[in-house]
Amino acid sequence: MLDLDEVDKAILRAMQSDGSLSVTEIGERVGLSQSPCSRRIAQLQKKGVITGRRVMLNARELGFQTMVIVRIRLHSHEKKTLEDFQKAVRAIPEIQIALLVLGDFDFYLRIVVRDIEHYQQLLQSKLVALPGVREMQSSVILDVVKDSSALPL
Amino acid sequence: MLDLDEVDKAILRAMQSDGSLSVTEIGERVGLSQSPCSRRIAQLQKKGVITGRRVMLNARELGFQTMVIVRIRLHSHEKKTLEDFQKAVRAIPEIQIALLVLGDFDFYLRIVVRDIEHYQQLLQSKLVALPGVREMQSSVILDVVKDSSALPL
DNA sequence: AGTGAAAAGGCTTTAAC
DNA sequence: GTTAAAGCCTTTTCACT
Numbered sequence: 001m002l003d004l005d006e007v008d009k010a011i012l013r014a015m016q017s018d019g020s021l022s023v024t025e026i027g028e029r030v031g032l033s034q035s036p037c038s039r040r041i042a043q044l045q046k047k048g049v050i051t052g053r054r055v056m057l058n059a060r061e062l063g064f065q066t067m068v069i070v071r072i073r074l075h076s077h078e079k080k081t082l083e084d085f086q087k088a089v090r091a092i093p094e095i096q097i098a099l100l101v102l103g104d105f106d107f108y109l110r111i112v113v114r115d116i117e118h119y120q121q122l123l124q125s126k127l128v129a130l131p132g133v134r135e136m137q138s139s140v141i142l143d144v145v146k147d148s149s150a151l152p153l
Numbered sequence: 154m155l156d157l158d159e160v161d162k163a164i165l166r167a168m169q170s171d172g173s174l175s176v177t178e179i180g181e182r183v184g185l186s187q188s189p190c191s192r193r194i195a196q197l198q199k200k201g202v203i204t205g206r207r208v209m210l211n212a213r214e215l216g217f218q219t220m221v222i223v224r225i226r227l228h229s230h231e232k233k234t235l236e237d238f239q240k241a242v243r244a245i246p247e248i249q250i251a252l253l254v255l256g257d258f259d260f261y262l263r264i265v266v267r268d269i270e271h272y273q274q275l276l277q278s279k280l281v282a283l284p285g286v287r288e289m290q291s292s293v294i295l296d297v298v299k300d301s302s303a304l305p306l
Numbered sequence: 307a308g309t310g311a312a313a314a315g316g317c318t319t320t321a322a323c
Numbered sequence: 324g325t326t327a328a329a330g331c332c333t334t335t336t337c338a339c340t
Binding site: 002012015016018019020047048049050051052053054055056057058059061062064067069086089090093094095096097098099100101102103104105107108112137138139140141142143144145146147148149150151152153 | 155165168169171172173200201202203204205206207208209210211212214215217220222239242243246247248249250251252253254255256257258260261265290291292293294295296297298299300301302303304305306
């Protein structure tokens with residue numbers, strides 16, 4: 001972990017608040033002219049602080065109207081069991097998020113599907129085939145109240 | 154929901170696979186020259202299919218080493234209870250994701266903090282003050298196995 | 307070291323076809 | 324959808340603080 005000066009933090013805050021700002025616009029917001037702003041952003045990328053950019057799409061408009069949370073308990077916590085499971089999870093495109101957690105369940109998945117029928121199909125064809133699963137519970141997501149990836153800098 | 158032709162879908166797939174591709178690069182990947190590619194992307198934005206862009210930061214490097222899932226059950230499902238709770242959730246920057254779900258719990262939150270101490274502080278100062286909460290359970294996230302927002306187009 | 311000004315280069319968008 | 328031109332943004336260079 002590296003520490004950044006206030007200007008770098010201001011740049012990151014600006015970028016987080018709006019991911020489509022130009023370097024020039026970011027510079028204006030943080031009180032910097034183009035060249036130092038451009039250099040600092042390049043540095044932040046080189047240091048690995050800025051890891052990438054993402055395009056956000058409207059899932060509804062594209063026909064993905066259903067999201068599901070799946071909680072999973074594995075048979076064991078052996079290394080191989082965990083690795084096999086994780087590898088299988090990464091290969092399923094409908095699984096957007098997979099978290100290994102401490103507590104009653106081992107994994108939380110967030111899944112995006114077109115509709116419930118699509119989910120049932122996915123469940124029967126792929127999710128039940130995930131290796132090492134002892135128990136699985138699904139909860140349909142009714143509403144996404146907040147969906148940010150911003151850090152509270 | 155609108156349907157898009159194969160070229161538009163290819164554009165969206167390319168953008169999802171790498172959010173920092175230029176219009177020119179996207180064009181190359183989908184077999185389109187610059188101007189039609191630019192026009193199509195502008196259209197997709199205008200139609201609301203592309204909703205925005207996001208910069209991804211390295212949470213670890215920036216000192217956010219702990220993430221927690223919090224499951225919450227409310228006292229009631231009345232409109233006012235839900236709205237008050239959601240409003241309070243949106244105002245807490247450490248809460249990145251908040252999902253209203255069907256099932257044993259009402260809400261799933263994903264929280265990002267510097268460390269466990271920071272979490273305890275947040276819990277005591279803000280989370281316990283969330284309105285309408287009947288029960289709260291927390292699970293520490295050990296590993297983010299997958300974290301995508303891509304749709305399986 | 308880091309900043310600011312100016313110029314060069316690249317990319318995106320617009321306009322005409 | 325293509326080609327070509329205009330315009331904007333980014334980046335590099337250089338002088339300065």
